[in-house]
Amino acid sequence: MSQIALMDCAPRSSDFRHDLLAGLSQSPKTLPCKYLYDERGSQLFELICELEEYYPTRAEISILQNYGAEIAEALGSDCAVIEYGSGSGLKTEILLEHLHAPNVYFPVDISREHLCSSAAALEEKCPDIDIVPVCADFTRDFELPDSLVNGSRRAAYFSGSTIGNFEVDESIEILQGMARLCGRDGCLLIGVDLQKDPAVLEAAYDDSEGVTRQFNQNLLHRANAELDADFDVEQFQHRAIYNPQHARIEMHLESSCDQQVTVAGQKINFAAGETIHTENSHKHTLESFANIAARAGWQVKTVWTDDRQYFSVQYLTV
Ligand code: AVI
Numbered sequence: 338m339s340q341i342a343l344m345d346c347a348p349r350s351s352d353f354r355h356d357l358l359a360g361l362s363q364s365p366k367t368l369p370c371k372y373l374y375d376e377r378g379s380q381l382f383e384l385i386c387e388l389e390e391y392y393p394t395r396a397e398i399s400i401l402q403n404y405g406a407e408i409a410e411a412l413g414s415d416c417a418v419i420e421y422g423s424g425s426g427l428k429t430e431i432l433l434e435h436l437h438a439p440n441v442y443f444p445v446d447i448s449r450e451h452l453c454s455s456a457a458a459l460e461e462k463c464p465d466i467d468i469v470p471v472c473a474d475f476t477r478d479f480e481l482p483d484s485l486v487n488g489s490r491r492a493a494y495f496s497g498s499t500i501g502n503f504e505v506d507e508s509i510e511i512l513q514g515m516a517r518l519c520g521r522d523g524c525l526l527i528g529v530d531l532q533k534d535p536a537v538l539e540a541a542y543d544d545s546e547g548v549t550r551q552f553n554q555n556l557l558h559r560a561n562a563e564l565d566a567d568f569d570v571e572q573f574q575h576r577a578i579y580n581p582q583h584a585r586i587e588m589h590l591e592s593s594c595d596q597q598v599t600v601a602g603q604k605i606n607f608a609a610g611e612t613i614h615t616e617n618s619h620k621h622t623l624e625s626f627a628n629i630a631a632r633a634g635w636q637v638k639t640v641w642t643d644d645r646q647y648f649s650v651q652y653l654t655v
Pocket of ligand 1: 385393497498499500501502541542549616617618
């Protein structure tokens with residue numbers, strides 16, 4: 338039997354105000370990338386996943402399709418799937434199909450509207466699975482009631498290489514949180530993007546249709562709408578640059594001119610060329626990721642990759 342009952346552990350909007358003002362008072366200016374994902378940002382991200390240049394989603398889907406049976410065998414027949422950042426419904430559907438209907442599926446996402454609509458859409462397609470959407474910031478601990486997990490093996494699912502959006506220390510904390518939530522018998526299935534030609538990466542994060550530009554600039558629209566800010570959005574250019582020293586794509590919003598912006602009553606000055614650093618997307622080697630996972634208490638057991646070795650899906654146990 339299915340049920341849709343939202344567990345709401347969402348952060349307060351005052352967190353956005355606090356984090357935006359704190360990030361804009363730093364040098365260089367910065368903002369946690371989780372704020373990219375309001376309802377509009379989540380919709381834009383879904384469009385990014387369909388872009389020709391954005392290879393990660395297609396590569397990950399091909400891995401799930403090609404190795405779904407092996408993945409299902411690794412996770413086992415009786416599991417509760419906890420999906421962190423329940424992005425593209427398609428990946429979830431492919432996984433759940435191969436798992437032959439897990440007992441319960443917990444999509445966890447920070448965007449309430451997006452979470453509820455994708456949970457409702459999934460319920461239509463998979464009426465035999467109990468779906469319990471959890472609105473939460475998964476960079477912080479949250480609990481799942483034992484009564485809902487019902488003794489099943491807890492399998493965390495973290496797709497899309499979202500782990501790459503965090504610094505090493507943050508990644509370790511998130512992976513530790515997953516280990517705590519999943520317990521000693523738990524497991525983790527995670528998508529990890531791999532290092533490749535920087536030209537491929539820069540095209541993936543600065544697409545020819547300008548969808549990633551809109552995704553990045555949406556942060557400023559969001560600040561205008563929610564925090565009474567007055568960003569002139571067209572005066573902030575989207576930049577996506579590969580930083581080889583840190584093996585990561587960096588997204589920035591670059592001020593086109595000297596300008597002053599008011600955010601929640603505070604005046605913020607921008608010099609021409611100054612940027613707000615809005616996102617990192619780290620690209621790993623199999624070794625660098627195994628090392629981070631080990632520092633969080635996880636052991637990589639199996640790695641599957643796509644034909645071009647662009648992307649990996651990895652199975653880990655505690
Ligand atoms: C969600 N995350 C894994 C995406 C990435 O590839 O780092 C976010 C993204 N940013 C721009 N394009 C996609």
